[in-house]
Every structure is written in C-alpha cells, then in structure tokens.
Amino acid sequence: MSAVTAHDRPAGFSFAQYLTCMNGIVWREGLRFVHQRERFISALVRPLVWLFIFAAGFRQVLGISIIPPYETYILYEVYITPGLMAMIQLFNGMQSSLSMVYDREMGNMRTLLVSPLPRWYLLFCKLLAGAAVSVLQVYAFLLIAWFWDIEPPPIGYLAVLPALALSGLMLGALGMLISSGIKQLENFAGVMNFVIFPMFFASSALYPLWRVQEGSPMLYYVCLFNPFTHAVELVRFALYGKMNWVSLAVVGGCTAAFMIGAMFAYDPSRGLSRRGPAGGET
Amino acid sequence: MRKPDISIHDDKTDGLHDPSGPEAAALAIEGVSHSYGPRKALDNVGFTVRSGSFTALLGLNGAGKSTLFSIITRLFGMQAGRIRILGHDIQREPGEALRHMGVVFQPRTLDLDLSVTQNLLYHAALHGIHRREARIRSDEVLSRIGLADRLGSKVRDLSGGQMRRLEIARALLHRPRLLLLDEATVGLDVKARAEILGHVRRLVTAQGIGVLWATHLFDEIEPDDDLVILHQGRILAKGKVGCIVAKAKVRDLNSAFVQLTEPAPGSEDTVP
Numbered sequence: 001m002s003a004v005t006a007h008d009r010p011a012g013f014s015f016a017q018y019l020t021c022m023n024g025i026v027w028r029e030g031l032r033f034v035h036q037r038e039r040f041i042s043a044l045v046r047p048l049v050w051l052f053i054f055a056a057g058f059r060q061v062l063g064i065s066i067i068p069p070y071e072t073y074i075l076y077e078v079y080i081t082p083g084l085m086a087m088i089q090l091f092n093g094m095q096s097s098l099s100m101v102y103d104r105e106m107g108n109m110r111t112l113l114v115s116p117l118p119r120w121y122l123l124f125c126k127l128l129a130g131a132a133v134s135v136l137q138v139y140a141f142l143l144i145a146w147f148w149d150i151e152p153p154p155i156g157y158l159a160v161l162p163a164l165a166l167s168g169l170m171l172g173a174l175g176m177l178i179s180s181g182i183k184q185l186e187n188f189a190g191v192m193n194f195v196i197f198p199m200f201f202a203s204s205a206l207y208p209l210w211r212v213q214e215g216s217p218m219l220y221y222v223c224l225f226n227p228f229t230h231a232v233e234l235v236r237f238a239l240y241g242k243m244n245w246v247s248l249a250v251v252g253g254c255t256a257a258f259m260i261g262a263m264f265a266y267d268p269s270r271g272l273s274r275r276g277p278a279g280g281e282t
Numbered sequence: 283m284r285k286p287d288i289s290i291h292d293d294k295t296d297g298l299h300d301p302s303g304p305e306a307a308a309l310a311i312e313g314v315s316h317s318y319g320p321r322k323a324l325d326n327v328g329f330t331v332r333s334g335s336f337t338a339l340l341g342l343n344g345a346g347k348s349t350l351f352s353i354i355t356r357l358f359g360m361q362a363g364r365i366r367i368l369g370h371d372i373q374r375e376p377g378e379a380l381r382h383m384g385v386v387f388q389p390r391t392l393d394l395d396l397s398v399t400q401n402l403l404y405h406a407a408l409h410g411i412h413r414r415e416a417r418i419r420s421d422e423v424l425s426r427i428g429l430a431d432r433l434g435s436k437v438r439d440l441s442g443g444q445m446r447r448l449e450i451a452r453a454l455l456h457r458p459r460l461l462l463l464d465e466a467t468v469g470l471d472v473k474a475r476a477e478i479l480g481h482v483r484r485l486v487t488a489q490g491i492g493v494l495w496a497t498h499l500f501d502e503i504e505p506d507d508d509l510v511i512l513h514q515g516r517i518l519a520k521g522k523v524g525c526i527v528a529k530a531k532v533r534d535l536n537s538a539f540v541q542l543t544e545p546a547p548g549s550e551d552t553v554p
Contacts, residue, residue: 013377017410024407028396035395107389114355115408116381122408 013117021117022125029129033136043092043137044144047084051145055080067208069240081142081150082236083205085160088141089134089168090200090228094192096130097175101182120263127176127259131168138164156239163238167231170251173258174227180265203229227254307366308333308382308460308492309354314363316349316515323349324515327363331508333459334490336483338503338523340539341512347496348388350512351464355385367460381409384453388464388496390445392452394438398429401437402452409456416455423451427481443474450481461485464496475502500536509535511542518542 033040055077066073103109112122142150142157152160178195202222204212209229213220223229230250237244309331316324324346331337341347352358354365356376365372370379392401399420406416424430427447437445446466453461463482467475479502485491495502503509509526511519519526519542523535530538 013410016412020407020410020412023413024404027407028393028400028404031396031400032393107387107391108393110355110357110387111391111393111405112408113357114380114383114385116377116379117408117410118377 018117018121021115021121022128025112025122025125026129026132029126029133030136033133039095040137040140043088043095044141046091047088047141048144050080050084050087051077051148051150065208067210069237069242069244075149077148078150079208080206081145081152082239083200083203083232085138085141085164085235085239086167086171086205086228086232087200088137089131089164089171089231090196092130092134092137093168093171093173093175094178094196095175096126096133096172097179098192100126100176101179119266123176123263123266124259127169127172127262130172130175131165134168134172135161135164152239153241155241159241160235160238163234166248166251166255167235170227170231170255170258173255173262176262177258177265180262199226199228202226203232205229205232227251230254307331308335308368309462309494310364310366311350311354312364314350314353314360314365316346316353316358316361322515324353327512327515327517329510329517329520331460331492331494333368333492334486335508336486336493336495336504337508337510339494339496339510339512340498340500340503341496342498342543344514345498345512346515347512348464349515351385351387351462351496354462355383356380381456382458383460383462384456384458385462386446386449386453386464386466388466388468390449392437392445392449395436397434397436398424398440398448399433401448402455405452406455411456419455419457420451423454424448427451441474443470443477446470446474446478447481450478454485458491460492460494462494462496465498466495467497467499467502500539503535511539513543 055075059076070078100109103112112126113119115122139157174195200206202219203226204223205228209220209223212223227250230244230247233244234247234251237247307330311330312328314324314327315322327346327350329337339347339350349358353360354367354372356372360373365379367379368382370382372379393404396404399417402420402423403413403416406419407413411419421430421433424433427450429444429447429451432440432444437448440448450461450463450466453463461482466482467478470478482493482495486493497503503523505523507523509519509521509523510517511526519530519538521529527533527535527538530541532538532541
C-alpha cells in the first residue's frame, strides 16, 4: 500500500481544508433537506396558510397606518410577509436543533464530532448549513407569495439575503443553545411550545408595535426586547432596500451571544454520560 | 477479593509493550478512569496498541469498552489519565490525534438517506479532503471492500454486513494509522462476521495499521493477537493470548477468562 497516511501530512489544517469541511456540511444538510420533501412542504404550507387564510380574514379588521419602511398604505398580507419569512426561519432553527438532538441520540452526531477540525468550527458549520436551508425555504415562499400580489421591489430580493442569513444564524444558534440543555428527544416538544409560539406572537410579526403599545404597554416592552421582533424588522426593512440599524445591532449581538453560549453549552455526551453510552453499548 | 491480576506491565514479553515507548505506539492509554456519578465505569485502565498489531479488547457487556471508546474519540471528556495517539495527546492536540484515527462505533452512524458515495464524501469533507481527491479515495476503498457496485445505492438498501463494511471503508478514507472498532460484528451472520474480521486483519498486515478490536466474542480472537481483558472497568489481563492462557494454567482463552472473572468466594460479587 503506497498510500500517504495521515501521519505523513503536515500538522494543522489549511484554510482550504476548513472550507472543504464547511462545504461538506452545508452540502449534506442540503441533501437531507431535498430528500425530506415533507419537511420542505410543511415549511411552506405553514406560512402560506397564515398568508392565504389568516391575513385574508384579518385584512379588514387590522388597519395598518403608514410606517417605515412602507411609504404608502399597504395590505395586511404585505405587512405580515416579513414576519412569516422570519417564522420560517424560526421553525427551521428549532427543527435543525431537533435533528441535532435526534442525531445525538441515534449516534449520527459522532460522525461529525470525531472530525479532527475544531468542535466549535463544526458546530458553526452546522448552524450555517441550517441557515442556508432556511434561506432557500424563504425564497420559495417569496416566489409563491409573488403570485399573491406580495411584490417587494426587485432590489429587495437581493438586499434581504444578508438579513436572512443573519437572522437564520441567530435563530439556529438559539435552537442549538436550547438543544444543548435537552437530554432526550421527548423533552423537545414542550420546549418548542414554550419558545416558538411566545416568540412569534410576542413580536411585530403579526401587528406593529405601536398597536401593541395601545393595547398593553407591558406586552409592548416584552415585544420590544424579543430578539425575534428585531429579526422580523431587519428582514422587513431589507426587503424594501432599507436598513434598520437598531435591529441589525440587536440581531448581530444576539447571534454572537447565542452562538458563544451554544458552543460552550453543547456537550456531545449529554444524554449518554449519566446513563452510559447509548443503545446497549458498554 | 478478586483474584490477582496476571497483567504484566513491565514485562516486554507481554506483547503490549512498545519498545520505542508510548510516543511511537499507535495508541497509548495510561491510568484512565471514568465515573458515571457514583458508579465507576473505568478504573485506572492502561495499555498500548502497537502500529501493525491487532489488539483485541475483550469484555462482557458492561465491562466499559464503549466508555473507553467514547473517551478515546473525545465524545466524553477525560476525567483522569492520559491518552496518546501516535504520540499526540488527545487533550492537548485533539486535532492531530483525531486525524490519525479511524473509528467504527457500535451503533450504526451512517446517514441512511444518503447514498454510499455521499456518505463517504461527507466523511472526507469532515477531514478536509477535497472533493476530487475524496472521489478517488472512495472508489478505492469501496472496491477494496467489495462495494464498488453499490456506489449510488441508498445506505438503507444495504444489508447489515454491507453497512458495516461501508463504515469500515469510511473509517479508512482519511488513511488513519489507528483503527478502533467497537463490537463491529454485532448482529451480523457468521459469514459477514468472518469477512469483516478477515478484512481488518489484512489491513494490519498490508498497511501496518494498529487495530483495537472491542468484542465479547472469543472466536474472534486468535492465539497470536494482543489481548486486553476488561472486566467491570478494570483490566484483568493483557498480553499475547498464548501468554495469558499459559499463565492462567488452563486449556484455552475461554477458560482463562472464566477463571479471571470468576468472583473469589466470599467476595462482594458473590453476594446476590
């Protein structure tokens, strides 16, 4: 055997090797997504139901005054579209972390964790892959929404990309942070209910904050300090070629904080170490 | 009181002593202990796996084999002791240590929804191997392991034996110097077991890889193998199989194992 073994290679890893690793993880996540058609369809159906049914029903009830970034009166469907885009990412972030818990329980996560590249980098790549998948879902949603007369300016489709990438990372990191505290898959459903729904409803996704303030000042502050609100606003402004700097700062800061927290908190042996290795291993 | 160990740590004839020291051994484990809460799973475990040798880690279910594997692969943090892979300390140089190691875990860790080739390409990417090179290597390992005709097959369509062979191919893709296999033949039929074991033994002789083969099956161990007997987290014996059998003054390995693991009369182990 004339093969060059790992022992003969120089120590450390090159930038190209890091990039190869990242490509591989993103590629694999993409393949899994393509293979799981039901996941793709359900990711689309959920916001479309909100858009086609909920928004249509509430169009007459909820009037929207002219607020930035809009320069004219808009339909309620137009208003909630950025919120639904962020909702896709919120669900996707939680779904990714759910699959991490599943992979950890089933043993698939070991393949990733025995890679010689730094563990923080591997987890970062996982997050990036999840965000990339969520961006694809959002664009598919926007394509369908276009036929429903949701027509942001053409530049918005491009400008929203970095905003989606950042919000996707933030929500993915939040999901990973939450999953790092989950020992077993069964516990995750409760967490989904305690995280997804409060985050979504206590935000500016469905109604502008000034409306919330009129109804309940306390809820207004809850919404204001909800990072999801800022993800929605970042996406909303970017979709119209504008920038909301406060939301950018909040989403950027939360992304960094959640990521650092997740990388410190993520313990591959969680769920294994107390009861010993899984599946009858000894 | 347990019977005295027949482990010979400093005897160069035990077969587990690497004359060039632990730095050069494929795997050197020193004083590793691990507890799950109050329960001690490993107690001061230490042995070496020489390059180009087949070392069997024999133990019953619950002996601590998988815990040891989880520590070597860094899935579990190290509580006490030291592990080096080709001289690289897994705590201080984890990247260098892991790049020299291929591992087949006891549970299947393949992605069932991906094809055979896609699983290998994913693994290659995790080791920073470029796609073009990865394709060449995956074709090479698959033909060597007899799966060249299943490149595009979904993994879930493979038989249990084929999946195991694929896991071994995957573990070899980055050309490691140390191969760990944790109960790799569990659940396979006799023919598949023999094929996999034969293939791994050929790797030792043809490529000089150090192999640590965890098992609870005596018939997978040959008289010339290096052997470590792990029982209830402690090493009861280590050395060449023949040497252990001779020292136990019994006919075969099976009898030696029974003698070693049999609780002494009046010991805690005999209390129901």
